[in-house]
Amino acid sequence: PTDQAFVTLATNDSYARGAMVLGKSLRSHNTSKKLVVLVGPQVSNPCQSVLKNIFDEVKVVDVLDSGDTAHLAMMKRPDLGVTFTKLHCWTLTHYSKCVFMDADTLVLSNIDELFEREELSAAPDPGWPDCFNSGVFVFRPSVETHGKLLQYCTEHGSFDGGDQGVLNGFFSDWATADISKHLPFIYNLSSIAIYTYLPAFKQYGGNAKVVHFLGKTKPWSYTFDRKTRQISGGVQEPAMHPSFLLNWWTLYASTVVPMLQEHYGDKPFHSGCVECK
């Protein structure tokens, strides 16, 4: 239905590239839902144009400049900048139900069945499995909930300094209340799981539906050689299983880079591909 949407967020051109690949991965698996991206005002015009090609709705959100309750909350807790922007997704009240996905996620198959779940459904975080990971979650836009979330933020802050701490504080009965709100881990498979319990990854990883490139090193932190299909320049840790990283780069190089080239025209831009530009 048209009142259901996947929603993501990008406050700068790096995360915007992630959002483009996520959007493309959702389209390529034939989602029937709307695609929405919240962008910060720093996202460049060419990137906004590409996002408009992929997403049904590109909404510029600037909590610093909005003069509403989000702005007031932000003034009290300036440390929680991107968090307030992410919470903005609850204001998308022209949709009745949404699935938020981090810009550093990649969809591997159709996941429209997530809309059968209720707010707040999410997968466990491997770091502390009684917390959910806030990279993929089902929610219901509501001005009232948005207001309560902002209030919670300003009063209690975030135990981890980000949106995951806030959301787990607010939806604090997730671990104990309702099993149907526990998304299977394969809807938010993060790198860390692959290395801490490899036999489980080998057993269940083949069913992965969404990979989450959680942590410091994002796919776009690397460089990709189109000819040799080699990924290089990863900063420290082997952040993710190489095959998932290759999925991301293949989609990016084949579908996103041509669109960026078109919209940047003669202007130089950082594609991250050797040979791409």
Next chain:
Amino acid sequence: PTDQAFVTLATNDSYARGAMVLGKSLRSHNTSKKLVVLVGPQVSNPCQSVLKNIFDEVKVVDVLDSGDTAHLAMMKRPDLGVTFTKLHCWTLTHYSKCVFMDADTLVLSNIDELFEREELSAAPDPGWPDCFNSGVFVFRPSVETHGKLLQYCTEHGSFDGGDQGVLNGFFSDWATADISKHLPFIYNLSSIAIYTYLPAFKQYGGNAKVVHFLGKTKPWSYTFDRKTRQISGGVQEPAMHPSFLLNWWTLYASTVVPMLQEHYGDKPFHSGCVECK
């Protein structure tokens, strides 16, 4: 009630020391349940004597020598040695409900409330959080279930080579069926969680009820200096938060070592404490 018991397992003198500390930690928090330890035939006489002082029941199990179905299963899958021994806990049918605890766990407060849960209740494994960790679980002894488990073992093996893989394969709807069978993570807090998501540990770790010294480096792999209260000699990784390690060693040095000294008499033994002996 007397038909409920905590059950642990030790196949050698090293794990036996873990079992002793676990038993002492349960007693010191005034459990009203029976304490049972399954021991392998390799556990020395002095250690068995100490275990008899702490536990209500010390049961020698030797699947290699038993001539029953466990023995037959074992012959087909010799790789799953300790696993078959652990599954033996289902044969304790003079109890109606039990909580199994790995010998490398330590109780920090009374946890008798676990007996309100049903089979199979366990906490999520941080490595792959749709699997439960098999270091702490609630179960109902039953010859029938034991037989089915052995059959499952021999037919499907274990995806991780141990009991956790077998039990997750057998109780495969744990992640999706019943939230009351999800023990809070604080009933099986493992080292890895502390390092992968430190803010969550700081937020929730103070409520820990059971710590699990999961992984290669066990508390007894270290050396403890009684005078300075320094723990040294940890092999590789900083396996566990130092304060929990100190809890283990304090209990071990003050309550277990004197019992070992008594039962070893003049015979030398490895206490792991400098100054203890």
